[in-house]
Amino acid sequence: MEITRQLRRDRINKRGFAPIHFTICWAGNRLRIGSGEVVRPEHWDEESHKVKAVKGSYYNQINPKLAAIEEAAETALYTAEQAHRLLSEEALRQALEPVLKPGKASATEATAPAAPLQQSLGFFQLMEQWIQESARKLHPTTFRPMAKTSLAGLKATKARFEQFSATKKVPLTLQGMDNAFYMAFREYMMDELGQETNTFGKHIARLRTFLAWCEEQDLPVNRRYRKFAVPKVYVGVDALTEHELRRIQRLDFSSEEVQKRLLEIHKATHSKANSDQMPNYQAWAAHVRLARDKFLECAYTGLRISDAERLAWHHVKGQMIHLKAGKTQRECYIPFYDDSLFHLVALANAYEHRSHDDLLLPTCYRVNEFLKIVQQLAGITRLNLTTKLGRKTFVTLKLYQGVPTRSIMQATGHTTESSFNHYVGVDTISLLEQFMRRSPNAA
Known part of the structure; x- marks a missing residue:
């Protein structure tokens, strides 16, 4: 859209x-x-x-x-x-x-002005009010409300603390936010439930934000919560290797082999009982191909799918794309040229006279659903093919090409390396090759 x-x-x-x-x-x-x-x-x-x-x-x-x-x-x-x-x-x-x-x-x-908070409200009642206020608050730069996934995270944290309180039979209070509580919750999360360090850290980070909000409401909060450590371990992310990306690129939808497999998948996924409502095979197959190309657009540009869907020719300035990210409103500067791996110009030219409203590629509805079919055709089983994976693939493979981190961040719109690192995967084969090339004793 x-x-x-x-x-x-x-x-x-x-x-x-x-x-x-x-x-x-x-x-x-x-x-x-x-x-x-x-x-x-x-x-x-x-x-x-x-x-x-x-x-x-x-x-x-x-x-x-x-x-x-x-x-x-x-x-x-x-x-x-x-x-x-x-x-x-x-x-x-x-x-x-x-x-x-x-x-x-x-x-x-x-x-209507918000009703003043009463000190008599319980811990979880206050947390519910905090969640509701967070949902209504607009971002100061983008003027957008909190994302649904972020709001779901706040609710998950509230549910986790409710579970902790009920299991341990310990009522939670603002005054009880001390080191003893922190250690008890850490043991519950990591030792008893076997949760990862990052999951524990996310709940603590949200708790700290909630308690800071309570302080802004002039509620009596134990100030020791400010010393709660928020542990975080970088675990890397999934991204396609160069070999896997080329397998997707080389899918020839006009070949007899691909057409045969597409027809088999179409018959298997569309019941004969609903033959009257069965989508036209040719239109369906064309949409599978468009989903493949939309994924490649994300992998070639590093854009979120929401931004890729509105990327148009008027954003192209010579050999650069200038686009303001919809989510963050930050300027993205993306290279618009082809090399041995990234073929954005060729992809855009293939759709130049077939797209609507000046778009580089036509809008592709239900793209992740159709990418499941592309994944089958390409024979990729290591991970699930999604448009978000395309963004991560762009970041990872550009790093392996030797592009400086700051230059890639200007393309993706990231302002901090900590947020950028969430999109960096590890291609172990390329990593080994780099070590071997730099080793004087390599065979």
């Missing part, structure tokens, strides 16, 4: 305000819709497509609403894909309605 914002300068009203409109493109569909917000043209940032943070622009009210509209559209598409159906224009309009025209009751709830 590609979502863009436009300031309609051609519709400036008598007071000098112009309306803000959205254009939403997905799966060959396009919807143009007004946001219900207006702004003076001098207060509109053409580069970031949001209201400038200047006095009198009401950016604190308008920008969060614009972000909420985008979030509602993306959620509607995600929900439709999870239900294995295409998102219709009418369904999208209905999904956006509560954000575009909130009812009086919801508007009252949104503007």
Whole structure:
């Protein structure tokens, strides 16, 4: 899904305000819709497509609403894909309605000041309030709410501490956050449950954030929690090797062998009982090929699938791609040339006259579902093929090509090496070859 914002300068009203409109493109569909917000043209940032943070622009009210509209559209598409159906224009309009025209009751709830926290609330009641507030809070840079996966992590931490309290029959309190609690929870997690160090560290990190929030509410918190260590062990990640990536590249969908296997998979996965609803084989096979190419797009650029789906020719500036990441709003500078392994230009040229809305590649719905078929065709069993694996493959193989870490981080949009390292895998074969090349006694 590609979502863009436009300031309609051609519709400036008598007071000098112009309306803000959205254009939403997905799966060959396009919807143009007004946001219900207006702004003076001098207060509109053409580069970031949001209201400038200047006095009198009401950016604190308008920008969060614009972000909420985008979030509602993306959620509607995600929900439709999870239900294995295409998102219709009418369904999208209905999904956006509560954000575009909130009812009086919801508007009252949104503007009502938060009720003061009572010290009489229990530990887990306070944690629930913290989770709810975290879910409503917008990121100060992107104006987006917390990701669903991050919110699920907070809920998982609350559930884990509830389990610990019930199992050990120890009530948790803000005043009880001391070293004795820390050691007891560590033993429970790592010795009794056999959890990894990083899992224990994640729960402690979230606990520290929660207790800091409690302090901001002027609640009596044992300050010893600030000394809670957050252990973290780098374990590496999975990424395709150069050999595995080439196997995916070399899949020839016009060959008799691949066509035969595709037909077998199609027959096996689509019951004859539902033959009336069986998707056309040629269209289905073409979508498998598009899923392969969409994966390669992620592997060649290091982009998240959400950004790869909106990557267009107007982002290409000579031999570089300039794209602002949707999740972090950070600029990504990605090489746009072909070498012996990364063939982004050739891939884009193959779709130049077949893609819609100037996109490098067409939108590919349910891409990870179709990548399971690509994985079978390529004979890859070591790991599961997903678009996220493409991003990790880009990072890992670029490092093995000798590209400096900082240069790769400029392509992926990472600002810290600690977050960047979560995308670095280990190709043991390439690693051994590098050691042997540098060894004077190597045979």
